[in-house]
Amino acid sequence: xxxxxxxxxxxxxxxxxxxxxxxxxxxxxxxxxxxxxxxxxxxxxxxxxxxxxxxxxxxxxxxxxxxxxxxxxxxxxxxxxxxxxxxxxxxxxxxxxxxxxxxxxxxxxxxxxxxxxxxxxxxxxxxxxxxxxxxxxxxxxxxxxxxxxxxxxxxxxxxxxxxxxxxxxxxxxxxxxxxxxxxxxxxxxxxxxxxxxxxxxxxxxxxxxxxxxxxxxxxxxxxxxxxxxxxxxxxxxxxxxxxxxxxxxxxxxxxxxxxxxxxxxxxxxxxxxxxxxxxxxxxxxxxxxxxxxxxxxx
Numbered sequence: 001x002x003x004x005x006x007x008x009x010x011x012x013x014x015x016x017x018x019x020x021x022x023x024x025x026x027x028x029x030x031x032x033x034x035x036x037x038x039x040x041x042x043x044x045x046x047x048x049x050x051x052x053x054x055x056x057x058x059x060x061x062x063x064x065x066x067x068x069x070x071x072x073x074x075x076x077x078x079x080x081x082x083x084x085x086x087x088x089x090x091x092x093x094x095x096x097x098x099x100x101x102x103x104x105x106x107x108x109x110x111x112x113x114x115x116x117x118x119x120x121x122x123x124x125x126x127x128x129x130x131x132x133x134x135x136x137x138x139x140x141x142x143x144x145x146x147x148x149x150x151x152x153x154x155x156x157x158x159x160x161x162x163x164x165x166x167x168x169x170x171x172x173x174x175x176x177x178x179x180x181x182x183x184x185x186x187x188x189x190x191x192x193x194x195x196x197x198x199x200x201x202x203x204x205x206x207x208x209x210x211x212x213x214x215x216x217x218x219x220x221x222x223x224x225x226x227x228x229x230x231x232x233x234x235x236x237x238x239x240x241x242x243x244x245x246x247x248x249x250x251x252x253x254x255x256x257x258x259x260x261x262x263x264x265x266x267x268x269x270x271x272x273x274x275x276x277x278x279x280x281x282x283x284x285x286x287x288x289x290x291x292x293x294x295x296x297x298x
Contacts, residue, residue, distance in 0.1 A: 004083035007144060011137050013078070020134035022076040027121055028114075029071055035113040036067045039106060052096060070110065073138050086142055090149030100150050107143045111136070184235060191228040197221045220259035227255045247291040254284040 002010075040063050043049055053059045069089065072082065093103060114135045122128040198221040205214035227248075234248045261277045 002148075004078075004080060004145070007141060008078065011141050011144075013137050013141060017134035017137055018076050018078065020131045021074045021138060023127075024118070024122070024131055025071075025074040025076065027117065028074045031117045031121075032067050032070050035110070035117065036063065036070055038113065039066065039109050042109065043102075043106075046102075048102075052098065066106075073135070073142070078138070078141075083145060086145040087149040090146040090152075093146075094150055100147060103146060103150070104143065107139055111139055114139075180235070180239060184239075187228065187232050187235060191225070191232060194221065194225045194228050198225055216262050220262055223255045223259055227252050245295055247288060247295055250284060250288045250291055254281065254288055257281050257284065 040059075044059070053062070069085075072085070075082075090103075093100070115132065118128050118132055118135070122131060198218065201214065201218035201221045205211065205218060230248050230251065234245050237245075257277060257280055261274065261281060264274065264277070
């Protein structure tokens with residue numbers, strides 16, 4: 001299944017849509033009971049309903065969950081947790097042997113009910129149209145995710161090869177999450193170490209007879225601290241589903257060589273090394289610029 005971020009982008013689901021849905025949230029909460037009551041009535045009249053519902057408690061539970069899903073359409077929060085809820089809906093339908101046809105029909109009914117609610121309660125034509133377009137998008141997104149999870153769950157049940165593949169993917173994802181956690185703690189530890197290095201360099205400025213050397217050394221440590229902060233921010237964005245930025249790693253190498261060059265220049269080390277470092281820094285600078293521009297375009 002595609003990522004939720006990608007699915008939303010394919011439907012052009014924007015912040016404007018979120019605001020439009022939130023603007024009618026209270027209205028939909030007030031109308032939820034009546035709207036879902038009509039859906040429940042249709043479901044109860046189906047011949048298949050007798051097989052699905054074993055008692056009144058189960059009927060009430062399913063009705064409550066359906067109403068919760070309906071209200072959630074207008075919550076304004078469409079993150080990974082919302083995505084997972086939709087996936088679980090599809091999985092639950094497969095578990096209880098509910099055909100995808102009934103899910104599609106339910107979404108169709110909800111769409112019609114939303115049109116009726118908006119028509120009778122939103123007077124401004126432009127606003128009503130804007131909200132309805134957003135309702136269309138979130139319903140289509142919901143149906144897309146639920147149907148996809150429906151298909152995957154059925155494949156998992158009936159295809160041994162898919163079960164093995166899914167098992168491998170699941171464990172690989174868990175391992176990747178664990179490694180991300182290790183990486184985060186490692187970055188935190190290294191950042192604390194760099195902070196300590198910077199503080200030490202600041203303290204040594206007063207005791208170093210060569211004041212300029214102390215300043216440059218502290219500046220080099222500050223550059224490394226800046227890089228560590230960038231790495232932390234990149235990892236945070238990655239964990240939130242953002243793109244991985246290669247430019248940060250090029251920046252790490254660039255800063256490391258700049259710091260090394262600054263220190264060697266102050267120590268008056270062999271110029272032969274400087275002849276190699278300066279072209280290398282220039283090359284890394286060009287690479288950093290090209291990679292950054294490429295990331296901005298994407």
